[in-house]
Amino acid sequence: MHLAYPAVLAALLFCTGLYGVLARRNAILVLMSVELMLNAVNLNLVAFDAWLSRVAEDTLHSGQALALFTIAIAAAEIGIGLAIVLAVYRNRGTSDIDRLRDTAEGHDPDDPDSDATGRALPAPAAGEKAEATA
Amino acid sequence: MSTAATAGALAAGTVHRAAGSPGFLSPTGVEIAFLLVGLVTLGAAVVTVTTRQLVHAALWLVVALGGLAVEYLLLTAEFIAWVQVLIYVGSVVVLLLFGLMLTRAPIGRSPDADSGNRWVALAVAVAAAAALVWVVVDAFRTTWIDLDGAPSGTTEVTGAGLFQHWVLPFEALSVLLLAALVGAIVLSRKAKAGSEPGAKDAAASGTATGASRTRRDQEGTR
Numbered sequence: 001m002h003l004a005y006p007a008v009l010a011a012l013l014f015c016t017g018l019y020g021v022l023a024r025r026n027a028i029l030v031l032m033s034v035e036l037m038l039n040a041v042n043l044n045l046v047a048f049d050a051w052l053s054r055v056a057e058d059t060l061h062s063g064q065a066l067a068l069f070t071i072a073i074a075a076a077e078i079g080i081g082l083a084i085v086l087a088v089y090r091n092r093g094t095s096d097i098d099r100l101r102d103t104a105e106g107h108d109p110d111d112p113d114s115d116a117t118g119r120a121l122p123a124p125a126a127g128e129k130a131e132a133t134a
Numbered sequence: 135m136s137t138a139a140t141a142g143a144l145a146a147g148t149v150h151r152a153a154g155s156p157g158f159l160s161p162t163g164v165e166i167a168f169l170l171v172g173l174v175t176l177g178a179a180v181v182t183v184t185t186r187q188l189v190h191a192a193l194w195l196v197v198a199l200g201g202l203a204v205e206y207l208l209l210t211a212e213f214i215a216w217v218q219v220l221i222y223v224g225s226v227v228v229l230l231l232f233g234l235m236l237t238r239a240p241i242g243r244s245p246d247a248d249s250g251n252r253w254v255a256l257a258v259a260v261a262a263a264a265a266l267v268w269v270v271v272d273a274f275r276t277t278w279i280d281l282d283g284a285p286s287g288t289t290e291v292t293g294a295g296l297f298q299h300w301v302l303p304f305e306a307l308s309v310l311l312l313a314a315l316v317g318a319i320v321l322s323r324k325a326k327a328g329s330e331p332g333a334k335d336a337a338a339s340g341t342a343t344g345a346s347r348t349r350r351d352q353e354g355t356r
Binding site: 020051075082 | 162168172175176182183188191192195198199202205206208209210211213214218221222225226229232233234236237239246247248249251252254255256258259260262263266267270271274275277278279280281283286287291292295296299300310311314315317318322324
């Protein structure tokens with residue numbers, strides 16, 4: 001098989017994920033696009049390992065080992081990322097990353113705060129919101 | 135029979151080597167299968183990042199990840215293929231679906247799934263794709279993966295490599311998974327539990343879902 005086929009497919013998948021990360025508004029859809037990018041990297045690793053294991057004399061199978069490590073790290077990343085998204089959703093009432101602009105520069109500090117207070121869950125989330133912002 | 139098959143594979147290999155690098159206009163069966171599955175995978179990925187129904191995006195992600203598992207099988211990396219099916223299709227997508235439900239994602243079409251800068255994002259992605267494809271094709275136009283003979287990614291080969299040369303990163307990875315487990319639990323529990331009964335209930339349920347989720351994550355990774 002030509003090495004160009006998996007390499008081109010991996011490049012296209014990576015750019016699809018890149019578009020998703022840049023264009024999506026929901027945080028969970030952004031996480032899905034990150035998964036697509038990580039999978040493109042895995043395909044590259046596996047393809048180059050399949051090539052090098054025939055070409056090189058002695059190989060450590062580093063491509064496949066690194067692909068396994070990437071899969072495990074992606075699983076950990078998705079757990080932590082979803083926990084963060086859920087915490088943000090509980091505190092702010094939204095998982096829309098266009099509205100989470102509290103730390104953006106060049107912003108009036110009063111404006112996003114009042115915006116966030118309007119969207120936050122009423123009573124029990126108020127104390128935590130201050131803590132989360134701090 | 136098996137010796138005949140091996141002899142045939144060897145003969146095919148020598149033919150390939152004697153012919154130099156085979157052209158793009160005479161694809162082998164593996165290449166045709168790889169191309170077809172690759173088209174399906176890429177289409178599913180594009181639908182994943184463009185659809186307006188959030189749950190459908192997760193389901194198309196299953197198609198894309200499963201197609202990638204088939205690509206790993208075609209590249210003779212069996213162990214990675216099954217690990218991909220187990221972890222991605224079995225655990226990550228389920229986690230994403232749980233996340234969509236817990237954040238009360240709208241069922242059906244949501245008009246604001248894409249942000250306002252989608253055209254800039256499209257331009258960036260197309261430019262990156264053009265540059266990457268150009269460079270990759272220019273670099274590896276004549277490189278040939280020899281897939282005949284013994285597969286390079288069986289469980290035996292991968293396990294031997296992993297536990298001979300990669301033991302220390304493997305153990306470090308288990309520590310990282312433990313840290314991710316603890317971190318997810320800490321992030322999922324409410325900060326000030328116990329002040330009000332309603333908050334306590336919510337905190338308990340939040341901790342339980344977080345713990346079960348990360349435990350499932352850990353099991354899937356193992």
